[in-house]
Amino acid sequence: MVEEECGYQDETDRKQRENRSGPGSVVVALRGVCNRFCDHTVHDNLDLDICRGEILGLIGNSGAGKSVLLRSILGLRPPNAGSVRIMGIEMGKAGEKEKNAVRRRWGVLFQDGALFSSLSVEENAAFPLREFTRLSPALRREIARLKLSLAGLPASAYARFPGELSGGMRKRAGLARALALDPDILFLDEPTAGLDPLSAAAFDRLVRALRDDLRLTVCLVTHDLDTLYAVCDRVAVLADKHIAAVGDIASLLRLDHPWIQEYFNGPRGRAAFAQAAPGSDGCSLKWT
Amino acid sequence: MDRDAVQASALTYRPPSGVGAGVCPALREPRSSSSMHAVREGATLRLVFAGVMTAETLHVPEKAVPDALRSAHTDVVLDLQGVSRMDTAGALFLNLTLDGLRRAGRSCVLHDPGERFTRLLRIAPPAAETAANGQTRPGEERGKQAAPAAFFVERLIATLERADAALLARLRSVGALVGFFGAFLCIGGGMILHPGRMRFTSLVFHMEQCGLRAVPIVALLTFLIGMVVAYMGAQQLGMFGAQDFAVNLLEITVLREMAVLITSIVAAGRTASSFTAQIGAMTANEETAALLSMGLDPMVLLVVPRVSAMILCLPMLVFLADITALLGGACALYFSLDMDLQAFITRFYAVAKLKHLVVGLVKTPFFAAAIALVGCFHGFRATRNAESVGFLTTVSVVQAIFFVILLDALFALFFTVLRI
Numbered sequence: 001m002v003e004e005e006c007g008y009q010d011e012t013d014r015k016q017r018e019n020r021s022g023p024g025s026v027v028v029a030l031r032g033v034c035n036r037f038c039d040h041t042v043h044d045n046l047d048l049d050i051c052r053g054e055i056l057g058l059i060g061n062s063g064a065g066k067s068v069l070l071r072s073i074l075g076l077r078p079p080n081a082g083s084v085r086i087m088g089i090e091m092g093k094a095g096e097k098e099k100n101a102v103r104r105r106w107g108v109l110f111q112d113g114a115l116f117s118s119l120s121v122e123e124n125a126a127f128p129l130r131e132f133t134r135l136s137p138a139l140r141r142e143i144a145r146l147k148l149s150l151a152g153l154p155a156s157a158y159a160r161f162p163g164e165l166s167g168g169m170r171k172r173a174g175l176a177r178a179l180a181l182d183p184d185i186l187f188l189d190e191p192t193a194g195l196d197p198l199s200a201a202a203f204d205r206l207v208r209a210l211r212d213d214l215r216l217t218v219c220l221v222t223h224d225l226d227t228l229y230a231v232c233d234r235v236a237v238l239a240d241k242h243i244a245a246v247g248d249i250a251s252l253l254r255l256d257h258p259w260i261q262e263y264f265n266g267p268r269g270r271a272a273f274a275q276a277a278p279g280s281d282g283c284s285l286k287w288t
Numbered sequence: 289m290d291r292d293a294v295q296a297s298a299l300t301y302r303p304p305s306g307v308g309a310g311v312c313p314a315l316r317e318p319r320s321s322s323s324m325h326a327v328r329e330g331a332t333l334r335l336v337f338a339g340v341m342t343a344e345t346l347h348v349p350e351k352a353v354p355d356a357l358r359s360a361h362t363d364v365v366l367d368l369q370g371v372s373r374m375d376t377a378g379a380l381f382l383n384l385t386l387d388g389l390r391r392a393g394r395s396c397v398l399h400d401p402g403e404r405f406t407r408l409l410r411i412a413p414p415a416a417e418t419a420a421n422g423q424t425r426p427g428e429e430r431g432k433q434a435a436p437a438a439f440f441v442e443r444l445i446a447t448l449e450r451a452d453a454a455l456l457a458r459l460r461s462v463g464a465l466v467g468f469f470g471a472f473l474c475i476g477g478g479m480i481l482h483p484g485r486m487r488f489t490s491l492v493f494h495m496e497q498c499g500l501r502a503v504p505i506v507a508l509l510t511f512l513i514g515m516v517v518a519y520m521g522a523q524q525l526g527m528f529g530a531q532d533f534a535v536n537l538l539e540i541t542v543l544r545e546m547a548v549l550i551t552s553i554v555a556a557g558r559t560a561s562s563f564t565a566q567i568g569a570m571t572a573n574e575e576t577a578a579l580l581s582m583g584l585d586p587m588v589l590l591v592v593p594r595v596s597a598m599i600l601c602l603p604m605l606v607f608l609a610d611i612t613a614l615l616g617g618a619c620a621l622y623f624s625l626d627m628d629l630q631a632f633i634t635r636f637y638a639v640a641k642l643k644h645l646v647v648g649l650v651k652t653p654f655f656a657a658a659i660a661l662v663g664c665f666h667g668f669r670a671t672r673n674a675e676s677v678g679f680l681t682t683v684s685v686v687q688a689i690f691f692v693i694l695l696d697a698l699f700a701l702f703f704t705v706l707r708i
Contacts, residue, residue: 104344117674134347135377142384143343143377145415150376155415163672181343182375213411214376 027052027185027217028073033082035068042068044241046082050185055211055218057228059263060238066221069238070189073219074108075099087184104132106185107178111193113170115162121148121173122158128180144180151176152206168199179210186210188220192227204230225264225272237263324349326356333361334399338370341378353385364389367399374405379412387414461669468665472595475587490593498559498594499601503608505558506551510542510609513550514616517541522624531625535635538617543644547609549696552655555602556688560663563594564684567667568677576668586668595660602656603649610645643708651699658691 028050035043042065050056060066071077073084075091084091089102115124126144129135135143148158151172162170171191178186191207192200208231211218222228228235229249236246239259245252252260263269322345327334335356337349357364366382382398389396401409479486521534521541567590570576576586614636621627627635666684670676 117672129343129377133343135343135350136347139346139350139377139381139384142415143380146376146380146412149415150411161673179376182377213407 025052026050027087028219029083029085030069030073031083031085033069033072033079033084035065035072035077036080041241043072043079046238046242048236048243048246050217050219052184052217053211053215054233055207055220055231057232057235058219058221058238059223059228059235061259064238065241066238067189070187070219070221074106074187075103104128104181105183106187107181107183108187109171109174109178109189109191111189112167113162113174115170115173115177117162120159120161121153121165121169121176124162124173125176125180127177132181144176147176147179148173150179150206150210152202168195168203171195171203175206179214182214183216185217185219188218188222190222191220192222192224197226200224200226201230203227207231225269226275229272229275321345322348324352324356326352326359328359328361331361332363332365333357333359334365334367336367336370340373341371341381342373342375343377346377346381350381357385357389362394364394364396365399366396368401368405369399371405374408376408376412379405379408380414383409383412384414464669465662465665468668469661471587472591472661475585476592476595479588479592485588486596487589487593490589491597494594494597495601497562498555498598499605502555502558502601502605506554506605506609507612509554510547510550510613511616511619513546514538514542514613515620517546517613518617518620519624522621526625532635534621534625535617535632536639538614539636539640540644542613542617543610543640543648545648545696547613548606548648548651548655549692551602551606551609552652552659552692553689555598555605555656556659556692557685559598560659560684560688561681563660563663564666564681565677567664568670568680571668571670572672572677591661591664594664595657598656598660599653602659603652606649606652610648647699647703647708651696654695654699655692658695659688662688662691 026049028048030046030048033043033046033048034041046069048069058066058069068077072079073086075084078092086102087105089098091099091102094102115121116127119127122141122144125147126140129140129143133140145155145158149155153169153172153176157165157169157173162173165173175188175191186207188207192203195203204227207218207220210216218231220227220232232249234246234248235252237244237252237257237260239257244257245255245260249264253264255261264273322337322339322341324335324337327336333356335353339345341349366385368382371378386396386398398409518534518538521537522531525531525533525537567576567586570590576590579586579589618627618629618632621632622629663684666680666687669680
């Protein structure tokens with residue numbers, strides 16, 4: 001679905017793309033981001049671009065700072081140095097009004113859904129509509145139900161409270177809430193962690209379908225190799241305090257980076273590869 | 289990109305280097321730029337939508353469309369040619385309008401949604417069950433209301449049912465509290481036989497939390513109460529020249545009731561609430577479930593140390609409160625009656641009876657147990673809901689104070705019967 005390749009030919013190409021707003025343009029641009037906790041440096045001079053319409057996967061070791069990076073992008077933890085530019089707005093320098101305009105154009109799914117536990121699932125999904133629009137309650141409910149059904153929740157769950165839902169359902173409800181205002185960018189923090197393989201695969205398909213239908217830009221932090229193979233257009237590898245490599249998996253596999261090789265060529269990586277591309281050399285792992 | 293248009297917008301960001309002024313169009317659109325007007329063409333009603341149809345601007349057509357549809361036209365055309373952008377909310381609204389009109393038996397067409405909107409319209413179908421719930425849609429006529437009498441009876445029955453459920457829930461909660469007390473007695477009794485099973489680290493920690501840390505506030509409050517009692521007593525008794533009896537009044541009020549009650553109520557506010565919040569957060573986080581799954585009893589690990597700490601600490605706190613309250617009284621009498629400390633002590637020594645002190649202190653372990661048990665009990669009732677811990681904390685403080693005063697009344701009755 002990405003109409004244009006997101007790799008840059010050269011520096012002029014990069015600047016041109018940052019200036020446009022069509023498909024293939026840069027929606028999120030991180031430049032020289034540094035994050036430090038006391039004397040522990042998590043990110044050092046980190047650059048990353050997320051292009052319109054793509055699904056970017058962010059991978060890295062546990063503790064490599066994936067969640068910190070996501071929180072920096074979202075402004076929950078402003079970076080110690082560097083700039084975060086989202087949809088053309090420099091988040092570190094922009095006024096509160098501009099930042100709020102950007103915040104309404106993104107949706108965030110936190111790891112455990114972060115649903116408001118005092119509201120029912122339906123009220124959770126309708127919450128952004130209640131706060132940011134002037135629609136009637138009846139129409140808000142209709143829109144919330146549409147989003148919940150898009151996220152794959154059965155109608156029987158709408159009236160229930162987050163405490164009464166399973167983990168997978170909470171994730172779906174969180175996704176419905178993130179989609180409530182039809183965001184341009186969707187941030188997903190470990191969307192398939194803790195889901196059974198069938199639900200995880202369904203979630204992958206869902207993310208892809210939403211991207212195709214609603215023209216979303218998706219940035220997801222994940223550990224799930226199946227998800228990487230199934231949905232991501234590009235994968236950004238967070239290692240050694242910066243983005244060590246960005247590209248589709250095929251091009252990452254060609255790189256001679258020890259961590260990337262280990263990550264994708266470990267037993268789980270090869271199994272996911274075999275599943276994603278039957279007929280390739282990964283088939284040797286199949287039972288005969 | 290039209291640079292002038294960008295700079296005219298309020299949301300423009302001009303980067304220092306001059307590159308990258310690509311502010312996203314979605315951010316540049318002024319809010320509420322949606323409009324709808326109705327055109328009548330013979331038998332056809334044409335609703336012309338224009339501008340942006342997203343959740344943020346949709347309230348304009350949402351109000352305008354039902355008004356326009358009141359006319360008797362049977363053929364309706366929804367004209368989308370002027371729509372520049374649409375999201376799923378806009379598509380859902382159009383689908384709902386179409387659906388409502390079709391239900392009402394009117395013919396309705398979308399005029400040229402184009403490829404870009406057709407896709408959206410397809411993924412935003414109206415929910416199937418809405419019609420079954422009796423809700424109305426933009427194009428539909430509202431159904432007749434139920435008869436007022438039947439409606440009233442229905443509401444009355446519903447209210448009674450709710451009251452019934454609430455009463456049963458209360459009763460069940462009291463029953464559960466009694467059950468919890470029983471479980472505590474079983475396990476606590478076992479602990480007395482096997483003191484090695486006691487968690488001493490936890491016990492000492494909670495003794496510090498609910499005993500030592502409560503000393504300043506308890507001392508200050510009882511000092512003030514002692515002053516008030518002595519001062520008021522001296523003033524009232526002074527009216528018939530019996531101001532020296534203020535010491536007797538102080539002795540009986542403070543030692544028997546005031547010090548005990550004030551300390552217990554402070555403890556209920558401080559300790560019952562913190563026990564509920566601690567255990568409630570643990571229960572909400574499934575930590576107590578984790579303990580149970582490891583074969584550890586939360587009663588042993590969490591409840592017994594807290595309750596024992598409270599039972600050990602409250603008598604000491606009350607003893608301290610007795611002293612500070614008497615000091616406060618002495619202070620007040622010094623200023624109001626010019627009775628110096630020496631005279632106060634002599635007078636107090638002459639009138640004081642040990643039994644008043646004992647009556648006061650004997651009550652404290654019972655109050656302590658009630659406060660700590662109520663606090664712990666409500667903690668275990670927490671659910672994963674963020675509100676539940678806050679709600680239960682309130683309940684536990686109110687209930688702890690209630691039990692303190694109830695027990696105090698029962699003790700007063702008991703001692704009166706025994707003539708102590």
